[in-house]
Amino acid sequence: xxxxxxxxxxxxxxxxxxxxxxxxxxxxxxxxxxxxxxxxxxxxxxxxxxxxxxxxxxxxxxxxxxxxxxxxxxxxxxxxxxxxxxxxxxxxxxxxxxxxxxxxxxxxxxxxxxxxxxxxxxxxxxxxxxxxxxxxxxxxxxxxxxxxxxxxxxxxxxxxxxxxxxxxxxxxxxxxxxxxxxxxxxxxxxxxxxxxxxxxxxxxxxxxxxxxxxxxxxxxxxxxxxxxxxxxxxxxxxxxxxxxxxxxxxxxxxxxxxxxxxxxxxxxxxxxxxxxxxxxxxxxxxxxxxxxxxxxxxxxxxxxxxxxxxxxxxxxxxxxxxxxxxxxxxxxxxxxxxxxxxxxxxxxxxxxxxxxxxxxxxxxxxxxxxxxxxxxxxxxxxxxxxxxxxxxxxxxxxxxxxxxxxxxxxxxxxxxxxxxxxxxxxxxxxxxxxxxxxxxxxxxxxxxxx
Numbered sequence: 490x491x492x493x494x495x496x497x498x499x500x501x502x503x504x505x506x507x508x509x510x511x512x513x514x515x516x517x518x519x520x521x522x523x524x525x526x527x528x529x530x531x532x533x534x535x536x537x538x539x540x541x542x543x544x545x546x547x548x549x550x551x552x553x554x555x556x557x558x559x560x561x562x563x564x565x566x567x568x569x570x571x572x573x574x575x576x577x578x579x580x581x582x583x584x585x586x587x588x589x590x591x592x593x594x595x596x597x598x599x600x601x602x603x604x605x606x607x608x609x610x611x612x613x614x615x616x617x618x619x620x621x622x623x624x625x626x627x628x629x630x631x632x633x634x635x636x637x638x639x640x641x642x643x644x645x646x647x648x649x650x651x652x653x654x655x656x657x658x659x660x661x662x663x664x665x666x667x668x669x670x671x672x673x674x675x676x677x678x679x680x681x682x683x684x685x686x687x688x689x690x691x692x693x694x695x696x697x698x699x700x701x702x703x704x705x706x707x708x709x710x711x712x713x714x715x716x717x718x719x720x721x722x723x724x725x726x727x728x729x730x731x732x733x734x735x736x737x738x739x740x741x742x743x744x745x746x747x748x749x750x751x752x753x754x755x756x757x758x759x760x761x762x763x764x765x766x767x768x769x770x771x772x773x774x775x776x777x778x779x780x781x782x783x784x785x786x787x788x789x790x791x792x793x794x795x796x797x798x799x800x801x802x803x804x805x806x807x808x809x810x811x812x813x814x815x816x817x818x819x820x821x822x823x824x825x826x827x828x829x830x831x832x833x834x835x836x837x838x839x840x841x842x843x844x845x846x847x848x849x850x851x852x853x854x855x856x857x858x859x860x861x862x863x864x865x866x867x868x869x870x871x872x873x874x875x876x877x878x879x880x881x882x883x884x885x886x887x888x889x890x891x892x893x894x895x896x897x898x899x900x901x902x903x904x905x906x907x908x909x910x911x912x913x914x915x916x917x918x919x920x921x922x923x924x925x926x927x928x929x930x931x932x933x934x935x936x937x938x939x
Contacts, residue, residue, distance in 0.1 A: 528575030773807025
């Protein structure tokens with residue numbers, strides 16, 4: 490797969506739009522393009538999918554490890570791979586380069602293109618660009634200038650190529666119409682943005698006019714991507730909540746489930762009840778924005794409640810956790826976990842986490858460790874004993890989360906199964922062996938009575 494990573498010195502430089510435009514421009518040439526995003530973001534990958542017409546993978550060293558990143562690449566094969574880098578190129582965990590886009594490029598041998606947006610400066614941009622390009626093993630092989638006029642671009646291009654000795658591939662002029670609105674957890678979801686395709690087509694058209702796409706293709710570096718071998722097939726049916734309220738899923742999770750189990754998607758907002766299944770998977774999203782509709786769908790709430798009481802297997806992450814408590818800001822929800830969700834003015838948790846299981850759960854036994862991430866502005870207080878002891882990868886900050894009821898597990902952290910395959914297999918093993926477990930528990934309880 491010929492790959493390139495699109496990066497920038499920082500966030501808010503417009504690299505997402507440029508990445509979307511490049512993917513669409515390559516697709517318009519009838520090239521087989523696979524989109525990817527570094528970091529743990531859910532929403533950006535949905536726009537990358539919109540641009541490329543195929544699922545986008547997450548490449549994250551904390552969540553997946555290097556082996557997992559290679560597996561994520563192989564899950565989404567294509568002749569060309571375009572990767573959008575998260576944050577600034579060198580921004581890693583805390584005070585390190587670890588898990589940065591730079592770290593990933595260095596480890597996998599991927600070349601990168603620097604998107605630079607001059608702000609209140611002219612030739613002062615040149616030493617800044619030079620510093621990034623000349624940093625050891627930077628792998629930066631080209632520059633695209635963003636939100637600049639053509640006359641400014643021509644002046645900067647000449648001096649950048651003279652002093653930095655790097656190819657300036659082109660530019661994109663500023664256009665207020667080419668913006669995607671955002672909210673508290675990131676960009677507006679593509680399914681809520683009717684103008685998504687129009688914006689992507691427009692930015693692709695501009696890029697085709699002012700960016701040397703042939704030069705960019707020439708900079709792409711071939712990396713070996715082997716065919717991914719999925720785990721064995723299971724006789725398990727999984728129901729996955731997917732609509733405007735619940736859409737935060739790692740594609741790796743969906744692909745693993747689709748290729749090992751029978752999967753049926755449904756809408757907690759519109760469908761009357763949960764499909765018949767062995768496992769109900771409630772991902773994250775924006776249930777707080779759709780709390781009225783979720784609350785009014787009482788037949789759905791009843792069906793999930795009945796499933797839980799009957800010992801059905803339910804796993805909820807983030808917004809899925811919120812859905813399973815008693816209410817979201819006064820609007821009744823499923824209520825199998827005794828707590829209330831409320832929204833706060835500020836972000837409550839943000840970033841990577843290491844999870845240590847305090848007791849046996851659907852995802853493993855006491856003492857097992859998982860890797861995940863939290864990003865939320867809500868808060869839930871539950872009096873029950875937590876199942877997760879959570880620590881930041883660096884520093885001393887820790888807290889507890891993760892709550893169980895019968896065969897239900899729900900928590901704020903999201904995990905990528907591809908980086909937690911032990912937990913994934915444990916979950917499916919437990920469901921597959923449920924009849925044996927229930928029979929064992931029944932015999933044990935009879936023995937206790939005797």
